[in-house]
Amino acid sequence: MSLQILNSDACIGAEATGVDLSVPMDAATFDALETAFNKRSVLCIRDQALTADQYLAFARRLGRVDRVFLQHYALPDQPDIMLVSNIKEGGRDIGHADAGRVWHTDMSYTAHPPRATLLHALETPVANGRSLGATAFASAEAAFSGLDEATKALIQGQTAVHRVSGRRKRTGTGVGDNALRDKQPDVVHPVARTHPITGRTAIYVSEGECVSISGMNDVAAEALVTRLAAEIRKPDYRYVHDWREGDVLIWDNAAVQHKATFDYTWPDHRRLMWRITVGGTG
DSSP states (O other), rough: OEEEEEOOOSSSOOEEEETTTTTTOOHHHHHHHHHHHHSSSSEEOOSSOOHHHHHHHHHHHSOOOOOOSSSGETTTEEEEEEEEEEOEETTSSSTTTTTTTTSBBBBTTTSEEEEEEEEEEEEEOOTTTEEEEOOEEEEEEHHTSSSSSHHHHTTTOOOEEOOHHHHHHHHTTGGGGHHHTTTTTTTESSSEEOOOOOEEEEEEOOTTEEEEETOOOOOHHHHHHHHHHHHTOOGGGGGEEEETTTTTTEEEEETTEEEEEOOTTTTSSOOEEEEEEEEEEE
């Protein structure tokens, strides 16, 4: 097979075909994939059928694999892979059923957020021949570039406090897991964050999760976070991924935010994904 990269029509997003992640990959092919990922921020590798070990082996080429925070959703005997699923067994969710319900970047509540998230689609819901459960991505880098100069100057050098339980409590989601989230300490990150690999700048705030900004009162800080979050979500900065079984989707947490579409229901539609996060960054 021969690797091919096709960019989407949006400012982010690309699709890779002609590569098999289940076998060892030569350096040139991996470099081409990584280059496309760094340029486009969201990369889909189609038509993969991977064991957990094969999936982890590829992920580790991107960086250090982070241990799953919510261990009760980890794949059995694989604490570094989280199940993202609406499937229930014995009345209990086998995986994180409401992951991605609000706009966010993964694990910004950690001191060294992951470089990338990988999601491997094992089961995807379909209705009337149409894929359900799409994921929307928005470029926080494009959003920063589109700010007026006064706003850029305002946020340069500012930091925001990220609190993992903030957006969950605000939206009323994840109630069953919020006791674990409350144990996670607050962290501080730049509002305008420089990408640790590409050097590009992105807006790095999530509405509801960022509870304060340095040098601002709470009212002003909340208003600024709301405004910046709205900038990121502008339609011109978005790419929407329609899932197919076998997809391995990789996104750059320093460059984009994402939000899932919940247009499917259990037990009529089954959705099962394996999630890995890699490469803690400063």
